[in-house]
Amino acid sequence: MRQAGYQTAGFGKTHWNHGVKNPVPSNRGFEVRSVGLARNSGHYEDGAVMMGDVEPGGLAAYSEETKDYGGGEENANGYIGCTSQVPMHLHRDGWVAEECLKFLDEGIDESRPLFLYLSFLKPHAGFNVPQEFEDMYDINDIPDIAQPPWETEQGTHLEATDEEIESSRNNYWDKRIVWEKMSPEERRRTTLRYWANCTWLDHYFGRALEKLERQGRLDNALIVFVSDHGEMMGERRHRFSKYCLYDSSVRVPMVLSGSYLPEPLRGTEDDRPAELVDLVPTLAKVAGLPRNPQLPGLDLLGTEQRLGTFCEFHSKGGEPHHAAPAFMWRKKDWKLILFLPGTLGQAIGNIDKFLGELYDLQADPNEWNNLYADDRFAKIRERMTGELLMHLACVWSRGPFFYDRHGLAALE
Structure with missing residues (x-):
């Protein structure tokens, strides 16, 4: 996109994980980058503004609240979560969103088209949710997760993985034991906080789009909304996160919107088989770049x-x-x-x-x-x-x- 003449600005998660062994890791063509993590996290990129450098107190407060959530915030405590006591703008995603909004106010080059990338760590666990978004949902409206008629996987790739990888097996059973002891309301609380996490991030996307609309940037724009993976949320006898090939893990949102779309496609649903790899040729064509x-x-x-x-x-x-x-x-x-x-x-x-x-x-x-x-x-x-x-x-x-x-x- 930068080679095609776009101003390139990226805010938030990429998960390239190339900042440990490489002392000057590439920013992959982004002119402006903000990453809601510490410089020593493995996610540093050359020239990126890192939350740990400019807002160390906020990152420390977030880390303190989630210190018992385990690696990737994916242990049982991470999925149980809490009503967050950390101000929204000091969450990693909140800080990234505010950096993006500040850029939209102060950093846009009016002489060039814009490629804007805004990506969040949540709604991935952990589920420490700002109260105003948790309060939007009633626990009585939340469904429990349906469970299969069998107790353990038989003849599946999950059984093979759990049999071979001790850490995978232990991670699964650590959460399953906790969830089997929960009341239905306690289990539904996890789903509520997941929904609240989604709504919280939706509000940030909305703020960014509203700002772009006021600036006239949406008069000729393609907007793409996707996720890198799904969430099992306790299916298949209390499985969580993404580590499998079932639909709740691998079937993710893919929404294309904006004034660039031909009028007949707007507001329609297309059931064609699609993959995330389709975004590269799609965006390349939009930018006037040759297809690889x-x-x-x-x-x-x-x-x-x-x-x-x-x-x-x-x-x-x-x-x-x-x-x-x-x-x-x-x-x-x-x-x-x-x-x-x-x-x-x-x-x-x-x-x-x-x-x-x-x-x-x-x-x-x-x-x-x-x-x-x-x-x-x-x-x-x-x-x-x-x-x-x-x-x-x-x-x-x-x-x-x-x-x-x-x-x-x-x-x-």
């Missing part, structure tokens, strides 16, 4: 569509090793997951031991009933397996080409 044919994404505003959506899972954590991978192929009515037991290091020698999951998403939207071994669905299983393998072949090795005068033309 080595990348797998499709233009979301174009006519070409993929048959299904792909996702891969490499277990939670990597110490002392990763579990062997699992791959998902999802279509409108069916989902296939292929996975290997054991570790990643053993995987090449174990490819004949692959296992699978198959779900009828219309009849079984919770993905509780694995039909992979049911011969009645053998044709669907084999067809989707072939589609998954061909998808991998097409997007991972884009075909041979030579670095000659024709460049990447052979991949077009």
Whole structure:
């Protein structure tokens, strides 16, 4: 976007995690960057304004409130959360939002188009929520989370991961034990605080959009709203966070809005299979940049569509090793997951031991009933397996080409 002449400003989470071993980590083309973390967090970028440098007291207060929430604020305490006593602007996300709003008032270059990136750590756990947003919800209106008819995973990629990775197994059972002792109201409180977290961040997005609208910046704009992952929120016998290939984890919001959209598309829903990798070619075309044919994404505003959506899972954590991978192929009515037991290091020698999951998403939207071994669905299983393998072949090795005068033309 910067090469296309845009002013580039990024506020908040990127999760590039490249600031530990590299003393001068790249800011990936952003001219303006603010990151709501400390310089020594592993998220520092060259030239970025770090919250830990300019608001150390606020970051310390936030850290004190969440000190018992564990790594990534994902332990049981993190999901139970609290009504926050830290002022909103001293939360990491609140500080990032205020930095963005200040930039919109003082930092915009009127001579150039703007690429603005605003990203938050929440609604990820922990659930220490500002009271005014928690008070917007009534605990009596919050549903409990439906649970499957079985007690433990059987024949799934989650069972394989928990069996192989001790930390994954322990993290799961630490929370499950706590949640099984809770009353229904206590469990619903977690859902309430998750919703309140979402609403809190929505209000910041709204403030930024209102400011851009007053400045006339939305008269010719494309607005993209996405998330990097979902949240299990206690499904499948009290699973939390994202570490799996089920819909609550991998199916995320993707909203395209703004005056740039053709009139017939505004206010519509499109059920085409879409992936986050589609944002690169979509935004490149908007900016007048050439498409990189080595990348797998499709233009979301174009006519070409993929048959299904792909996702891969490499277990939670990597110490002392990763579990062997699992791959998902999802279509409108069916989902296939292929996975290997054991570790990643053993995987090449174990490819004949692959296992699978198959779900009828219309009849079984919770993905509780694995039909992979049911011969009645053998044709669907084999067809989707072939589609998954061909998808991998097409997007991972884009075909041979030579670095000659024709460049990447052979991949077009």
